[in-house]
Amino acid sequence: MVFCLPSEVEKTVFVVLFSGDQAKAEILRICASFGASYYPVPEDMVKQRQIVREIL
Numbered sequence: 001m002v003f004c005l006p007s008e009v010e011k012t013v014f015v016v017l018f019s020g021d022q023a024k025a026e027i028l029r030i031c032a033s034f035g036a037s038y039y040p041v042p043e044d045m046v047k048q049r050q051i052v053r054e055i056l
Contacts, residue, residue, distance in 0.1 A: 039051055
């Protein structure tokens with residue numbers, strides 16, 4: 001039996017901006033319930049671009 005995987009994987013990306021530890025805890029809980037990955041965004045623009053390349 002042979003399984004063929006598609007060469008491309010469809011991904012859905014959403015961005016959540018929040019402030020505070022309580023909001024962060026709630027967002028992380030929601031991400032976990034959907035099986036979503038969490039990527040913190042650094043202040044440095046070069047590091048932000050690097051993260052975007054890794055995600056896509």
